[in-house]
Amino acid sequence: MWLNASPPGAAVPPGAVSPKDAARGAASPGTTPVEPVTWMTEAVRGSAGGRGDRPRLSADSARRLARACWSELTNHDPNVFPVQAERRGVRFYLQEERGGQRLSALVWDGFQWRTVGSLRLPASD
Amino acid sequence: MTNADFNWKVGGAQGEGIDSTGEIFALTLHRMGYYVYTYRHFMSLIKGGHTNYKVRISPVQRRHRGDGLDLLVAFDQGSIDFSLPEMSPGSAIIYDSTSFEGRIPEGRNITLIPIPLTQMARDLGMVIMKNMVAIGASAALVGLPQDAFEGYLEERFGKKGDAVVETNRKVLAAGYNYALEHTDWRKPLPGLPEASKGKKRLFMHGNDAVALGAVVAGCRVVAAYPITPATEILYSVLKLLPKYGGVVLQAEDEIAACQMAIGANYAGVRAMTSTSGPGLSLMSESLGLSGASETPLVIVDVMRAGPSTGMPTKTEQADAFHAIYSAHGEIQRIVLAPSTVEDAFYDMQRAFNLADKYQVPVIVLVDLVLGLSKQTVDLEDIDFERIAIDRGKLLTTKDEVDAVVARLGHYKRYELTEDGISARALPGLEDAVHMVLSYEHDEEGNEMEERGMRVKQTRKRFNKMRSLNMDEWALRRTGPQNPDLLLVGWGSTEGQLEEAREQLTAGGLKVAHLQVGALYPLPAAAIRKEIEAAGKVLVFENNYEGQLLELIKQKVGHYDKVQASLKFDGDPFYVSEVVAMVKEVA
Amino acid sequence: MAVNLVTEYKEHAQSSTWCPGCGDFAVVAAMQKALAALELPPHQVVAVTGIGCSGKFNYYLGANGFNSLHGRSLPVAQAIKIANRDLTVIAAGGDGDGYGIGIGHFLHAVRRNVDITYVVMDNHIYGLTTGQTSPTSKKGFVTKTTPYGAAEYPIRPLELALAGGAGFVAQGFSGDPKQLAEIMKQAVQHKGFSLINVYSPCVTFNHEETYEWWRQNLVNLDQEQGYDATDRTAAFRYVYEHNGLLRGVIFREERRDYQSELPGYAAEALVRQDLSQPVKDRAELLAAFM
DSSP states (O other): OTTTOSSTTSSOOTTOBOHHHHHHTOOOOOSSOOOHHHHHHHHHHHHTTTTSSSOOOOHHHHHHHHHHHHHHHHTOOTTSSOEEEEETTEEEEEEEETTEEEEEEEEEOSSSEEEEEEEEEEOOO | OGGGSEEEEEEEETTSSHHHHHHHHHHHHHHHTOEEEEEEEOOSOSSSSEEEEEEEEESSOOSSOOSOEEEEEESSHHHHHHHGGGEEEEEEEEEETTTOOOOOOTTOOEEEEEEOHHHHHHHHSOGGGHHHHHHHHHHHHTTOOGGGGHHHHHHHHGGGOHHHHHHHHHHHHHHHHHHHHHOOOOOOOOOOOGGGTTOOOEEEOHHHHHHHHHHHTTOOEEEEOOOTTTHHHHHHHHHHSGGGTOEEEEOSSHHHHHHHHHHHHHTTOOEEEEEOHHHHHHTHHHHHHHHHHTOOEEEEEEEEEOSTTOEEEEEOOOOHHHHHHOSSSOOOOEEEOOOSHHHHHHHHHHHHHHHHHHTSEEEEEEEHHHHHOOEEEOGGGSOGGGOOOOOOSEEOSHHHHHHHHHHHSSOOTTOOOTTSOOOEEOTTOTTOOOEEESSOBOTTOOBOOOHHHHHHHHHHHHHTTTTOOGGGTSEEEESOSSOSEEEEEEGGGHHHHHHHHHHHHHTTOOEEEEEEOEEESOOHHHHHHHHHHOSEEEEEESSSSOHHHHHHHHHTOOOTTEEEEEOOSSSOOOHHHHHHHHHHHO | OHHHHHHHHHHHOOOOOSOTTOHHHHHHHHHHHHHHHTTOOGGGEEEEEOSSGGGGHHHHHOSEEEEOOTTOHHHHHHHHHHHOTTSEEEEEEEHHIIIIITHHHHHHHHHHOOSOEEEEEEOSEETTTTSEEOTTSOTTOOOSSOTTOOOSOOOOHHHHHHHTTOSEEEEEETTOHHHHHHHHHHHHHSSSOEEEEEEOOOTTTOSSSOHHHHHHHOEEGGGOTTOOTTOHHHHHHHHHHTTTOEEEEEEEOOOOOGGGGSTTOOSSOGGGSOTTHHHHTHHHHHGGGO
C-alpha cells in the first residue's frame, strides 16, 4: 500500500529514492540494482489503480501494465517531451539527469499528481 | 557678521521665470567673486502658486540662506506678504506697479519702490523681459555698475543674435536708470576683498555634487525615475556621463531603477539610483536583495517632507529610520549623510568604495535644501586628487580567478572567509561561472535551508562590517573642549548651527558644534566622548521624531542631558530659531 | 563542440527540484542546446530570473545566474547587458512573475529594446505556491483561489508584445523541444529584445491544459504555408484569430536596439572602461559648474 500511504512516499520500494532525496539528486540507496519493470510493477500494484477504492490488480496484470509502460517509455520519440506513460491513475516519467536517468512514479490523489517514488537508472545508451 | 551680508529675493507666481531671474542674479554675483547661497521656495506645480528665489551675497562662504532680507523684488502682493516676516529693518521692496499697488503693514521700516516692470518691458521688448527690468533696478540700488550683467547677457542670448542681446541690454538699462531716478533708497553690497574679485569658483548644489562625485568615483550607469527633489541629479549626470560611455536611464519606476543599479553592479559597472522618499519606499525589496545577495548598490535619497506624498518641494530630514531599517529580514547596510556640497562630492566616492568593499547597499541621504540650493564652492575644495577608487575583492581577470581556483579547487561566490567578505567575480570570466541569489545559500551559491550554513552565512554578512569604523571620519567638530552646550546636527543644518554657535559664543556661552556625517553605522564611540564631555546636548533636526536623537539613545546611550530641537514645517532652520531654542534651555 | 558545450552547461547546473514531467525541464534543455549550437560557453552567458518555479531556470541552466526578486528579472537583465555588452543575457520567468507582478517591466523592456532574450514559461497557473490562478489562466478556470472560476480575462502576452513594438515575438511548446531550441537560437541571435512565450505545462496543478491538450490545439507555424512573420499587422491578426494557440516564430523585424540609440555608448564593454579618466579631465568637468 505504499503508493497510497499518506504522506506520500512514506515507504518506498527497495532501490527507490524518496521524492525528497530525488530532489537532492541522491543516488539510489539500494544495494541491489532494481530492474525497472519490477519496480514499476510494484508501483502499479501499490496504487490499486490510483484511488485506493478500486481492487488491487493481480500480480500478472500489474506486470503486464508495467511492461507496456516501460516499452512506451523506452520507445519514445526523442523529439517529444516528456517521456511519459500513464495507466490506471499511475503515471511514469523517464527523464535525463546528470550522469543518468530518473524514472518517477506518480499517482493522482484527486487534486494533483503526487510523486510517490523515483528510481535512478544508469545512463541508458 | 551676518550684517555684512546682503540678502536679495525675487518672488512671484510659478511659471513667471522667477527661478531664472534669481539664477541670473546669483550667478553674476558669484562670478564677480562673491560667495552666494541660494534658496528656492517652490511648489509641485507648473503654473500658479507662489515661488521665490533668495540669494545671500557674502564676501565669505555661507552654508545657509541667511535670516534677513534686504531687497525684495515682488511681482505680486502675495510675494510681499510671504516675505514680510523676513524683511530686515531699513530694507526695501521693488514691486511691479503695472500689475498692483504694493502694501505693507503700518509701522514697518521698509521702503516700497513702485516700478512699472511689466509696462517698461512691454514698451521696450516683450513682457517676459520684466525680469530683466527688475534685475537692472536691483543692480542700481545695490551699487552694481550697469554693465555688471553684460557677460551673462552675451552668454545667455548671444546665440540668438546681437539684436536679442541688445534688447535685453536696453531693458536692463531702463530698469537701472528708472530705479536711480525714482528712489533714494540705496544699500550697497558688502565689500569684496581684492583677492576674491573675479575668482573662479564653482556654483553648484548638492545634487550637482552627487552627480559629479559619482562620475569621478567611477559610476557609469545611473538608472532613476524622475522625482522632486532628486531629478537634478539626472540632469547633471546627463551632462557628464556620455563622455565616458556611461548610461543615464530613465526607468519605468523606482523598482526597476534600483534593480537596474543592482544588475549593473553585479556585472561589474559602478551604478547608482537617485530618488526621494517615495522612491526609496519602492526600493525596500531591492535593499534586501542587495544585502542578501551581497551585490553592491548605491542609492541617493534626496529627502523631501513626508510621509507618503507629503510636501514634495519642502525639506525634511525624516528618512533616517527609513534608510536604516527598511527591507524585511536583517541585512547590513551603510547610511551616509553629507552636510555640505563638498561632503556630497566626497561621499559619493566613499559610497561606491564602501559598497564595493563590503558588498552592501549604501544609502546617501541628502536633504532637499542641500540638494537644491546652488551655492559658491571653492575650486580647491573639490579636490580630485583625493579620489581613490577601491573596488575591494573584485575579480576582473582570468588570472585572479585562477588564483582562487588554485586555492579552493573552484570559485565560490559566497566563500566563508575570515573577514566575511567573499571575492566577487565578474560574470564573463572563465572558470568562475556562478549563481548570485538572495535565497539563503551555501558557499557555492546553491539555494538551501540547512540550519548550520544559514547561521554561518548570516554571521558572515554581518561580520564583514566589523572592520568599518565611522568614528575616524564621520564627525566634524568646532568650538571649545568640555563645552557647556553641544549643538548636534546632520545634513544641511550645519550652516545654521555653525552661525548660531558663533553668535552664542559672542554672547558669552561656551558652545561647541558637532555635525554627524554617517547615520549607520553611527560613529557611536566618538559621539559618546563628545556627549560625556558636554554640559547639555541639543540635537537639531528637521523632523518630528528626533531620529538622530533616537539613534544616539539606541547606539550611544541614554543621557538625560541630551534633547532634541525639532522643526518640521518644511522650512529649514533660521539662525535666530536655533539661538532661541538654545536660550530656552541654556 | 556543441555537444561538449551542452555537457559543460550540465556540469555547472544544480540538481533540479521541479516535478517529474514539468515542461520547464524541456525549456532548460532546449536553451542549453541553443546556446551550445551558437557556440556560447556558460561563462559568457548570464541568465536572470525572478521567483516561482521558473525562478529556478538559471540554477538548472548552468550558466552564470542572477536570481532576483518576484517579477524583477527584466530590469536586472537589461542593466547587465548595458553594463557588459559582450555577455549573452537571458531573462526567464513564468506567467505569474512576468505577466502578473512583472508586467510593467515587461512592457517597458519591450519598448526599450535592450538586446536580451526573455523566456516565459507559461503554464496558466501558479505552481510553486501550489495551484492558484495566474494572469494567463483562462476565464472560468477553477483553482484554489478561484473556486467558482476565474472572473478575469487572461493577459494576452503575444498581442501585448506586438503592440509594444517588439522586434522578435515567438511562442514555443515544451512538448516540442526541437522546435523550441531552434526558436531560442534565433531569439538569442536577434539584436534587440526578443520574447519567447513557452507553453510549458504544469503537470501537477493544471489538469486541463496538458501536453495532450496543447499538442492537439496548437497550430505549428512552421507548417503554415504562406505565413509571413515579417508583417506585424498580419501577425497580430493571426494571433488574435487563433486565440494565441500558435507555436513558432510569430514576428520578427530588424530594429536598432537601445544601446545603438545611446550617445557616447562605446563599442568596448562599459565594464572595461577606464574609471580614472574623469580625474584627468578635472578642468573640463568643473567647467560645467562655473
